[in-house]
Amino acid sequence: YRSKLAQVQHLPGPRYPFGPITIIALLLPTSSWNAGVMNAWVNRSTLFTKYGLDTIAIVPWLSGQPILTTRSVDVSKQVLGFKSEWDKTAELVQALAMFGENLFACYKDRWARHRRIVQPGFTTALYAQVWDESVRVYYDMIRSEGWADRSSFTIPDVPAVTSKIALYLIASCGFGLPLTWSDTVGEKVRGLSLSQCFEVSANAVIPQALLPKWVLNLPWSYFKRIKEANLALESIVRRIIEKRRQDGPNPLTEAEANEKDVFSLLLNANDAEKDSRAALTDQELLSNVFLLMLAGHETTSRGLGSTLGLLACHPKVQDKAHSEIMHVTGGVRDPNYDDYDALPYTLGCFLEGMRIIPSVTGIPRRATVDTSLKVREKDGTMSTLPIKQGTVISVDFINICFNPEYYPSPEVYDPARWLDPEVEQGVNFSYGPRICVGKKFAMCEALATLAMLLKDYKLEPILEEGESVPQWRQRNLEGNIQTGVGFGPAKFPIRVVKRV
Ligand code: HEM
Incomplete structure (x- = not known):
């Protein structure tokens, strides 16, 4: 235990029996004696203030590794920046490497190769297409659900609806599969x-990141289901790749290329490298496609779900967003991609939703060599914290978003704070070279969907007898969290009322 304390320079912070990145700590619930998966969330108002520091150490006294954790954007940027001596942890790489190495699941030395092939898929033409598709999916949804002619209706499970929206968007703009709302997203594979x-x-x-691969062969239904899901995804993705190959070579002109989805552009970029060592193998392509599907789906849908729940608690915020949308469109047309910059308050509704309930809670990094970090002491002076090779730090998005130094009254849902050009942008989409490649994709999808919905409708919480709005918010949103690739509220309902 003493050597663990020495490894993190005796920095103050919570002490538990098990390290936060051990299977036992992650499986047991968060409590005063276990960090668990919800530690940063449950303790967000006290975790750092208790110690008077923005970078602290969680040290296990029984088993596991100590880790540093930070709610400082400045420290996060030192860790995530271009010249940093930190890299991904083995657990993080393994978490999304079910099909092998990909852009997310690789270390620094292999990263540029993947980014070079994946990045060309993310173009301005794509973002315009994401917007148009979001509008199409919105209309398709309200017609197919029978909501279009109703003056009010209930969405019984908001995260299920945002999940479907995000899935359709990634299917269409990611892979050129323009599905309709009533489709079951193709036939079933392996049931x-x-x-x-x-x-x-x-x-x-999380279990796939921490458990050895052979565990999936155990005869328990839980593991069998995970294995089946992985195999089904693999088979779907292989078919997409094969179909793309059969559909023929690269488009002839740049204009034609601009019409294409992320995946086609990714294949084109790979074809262009065909004879060089930079080209990705079919297995690496498959793994990158799987990554895009998973990373592009859960994160955005969770963020959108939280935002709709928070908006339902704030009718005045909805009215302000509605006025902005009406001002931009004159109330006579649908918002389009050219309106993106003219809807800062409506975009703020999403950014603020993601700030209150970040759909990615944080990211770990490991020091690749002995290094140091510049940190702030309790008295406000700056000092150098020596870091030993192998030390792990968690860039804690939840607590950065809840840091009152950046966001005064952090529990208040206030989209207007994003109108201030000086507002701390945070690092929710990461920072530096490994910044999220899908950031603009996610923002376009969220903004277009919100602009369409808030233009026509008001959202309301469905209160139980005697329940106040803050109590509803706690019960359905902050107190109802589910975690996987994305983080956000589990099933909750809202009422939707047509504006007159
Ligand atoms: C609200 C939505 C999203 C959030 C909060 C988010 C957040 C993040 C974060 C924090 C990272 C860095 C992870 C790390 O370095 O350890 C990341 C990377 C990545 N994201 Fe996103 N993401 C979102 C949406 C998307 C979408 C829509 C796509 C694709 C269509 C996507 C694809 C990726 C990929 C491929 C990477 C790896 C980039 C690299 O390492 O170069 N993400 N994302």
Whole structure:
């Protein structure tokens, strides 16, 4: 225990029997004697203030490794920046490497190769297409659900609806599969639909990261289901790759290329490298496609779900967003991609939703060599914290988002704070070279969906007898969290009322 304390320079912080990145700590619930998966969330108002520091150490006295954790954007940028001497941890790489190495699941030395092939898929033309598809999916949804002609209706399970929206968007703009709302997303493979595969695989990310691969062969239904979901996803993705190959070579002109989805552009970029060592193998392509499907789905849908729940608690915020949308469109047309910059308050509704309940809770990094971090002491002076090779730090998005130094009254849902150009942008989409490649994709999807919905409708909480709105919010949102690839409220309902 003493050597563990010495490894993190005796920094103050919570002490538990088990290290936070051990299977036992992650399986047991968060409590005063166990960090668990919810530690940063449950203790967000006290975790750092208790010690008067923005970078602290969680040290296990029985088993596991100590880790540093930070709610400082400055420290996060030192860790995530271009010149950093920190890299991904083995657990993080393994978490999304079910099909092998990919852009997310690789270390620094292999990363540029993947990014070079995946990045060209993310173009301005794609973002315009994401917007148009979001509008199409919105209309398709309200017609197919029978909501279009109703003056009010209930969405019984908001995260299920945002999950479907995000799935359709990634299917269409990611892979050129323009599905309709009533589709079951293609036929079932190995008894599972695409959305079921996502759900099972996404919820199994933590066990898959920490358990050895052979565990999936154990005859328990839980493991069998994960294995089936992985195999089904693999088979779906292989078929997409084969179909793309059969559909022929690269498009002839740049204009034609601009019409294409992320995956086609990714294949084109790979074809262009065909004879060089930079080209990805089919297995690596498969793994990157799986990654895009998973990373592009859970994170955005969770963020959108939290935002709709928070909006339902704040009618005045909805009215302000509605006025902005009406001002931009004149109330006579649908918002389009050219309106993106003219809807800062509506975008703020999403950014603020993601700040209150971040759909990615944080990311770990491991020091690749002995190094140091510049940290702030209790008295406000800066000092150098020596770091030993192998030390792990968690960039804690939840607590950065809840840090009153950046966001005064952090529990208040206030989209207007994002109108201030000086507002801390945070690091929710990461920072530096490994910044999220799908950031603009997610923002376009969320903004277009919100602009369409808030233009026509008001969202309301469905209160139980005697329940106040803050109590509803606690019961359905902050107190109802589920975690997998993304983090956000589990099933909750809202009422939707047509604006007159
Ligand atoms: C609200 C939505 C999203 C959030 C909060 C989010 C967050 C993040 C974060 C924090 C990282 C860095 C992880 C790390 O370095 O350890 C990341 C990376 C990544 N994200 Fe996202 N993401 C979102 C949406 C998307 C979408 C829509 C896509 C694809 C369509 C996507 C694809 C990726 C990929 C491929 C990486 C790896 C990038 C690299 O290492 O170069 N993400 N994302």
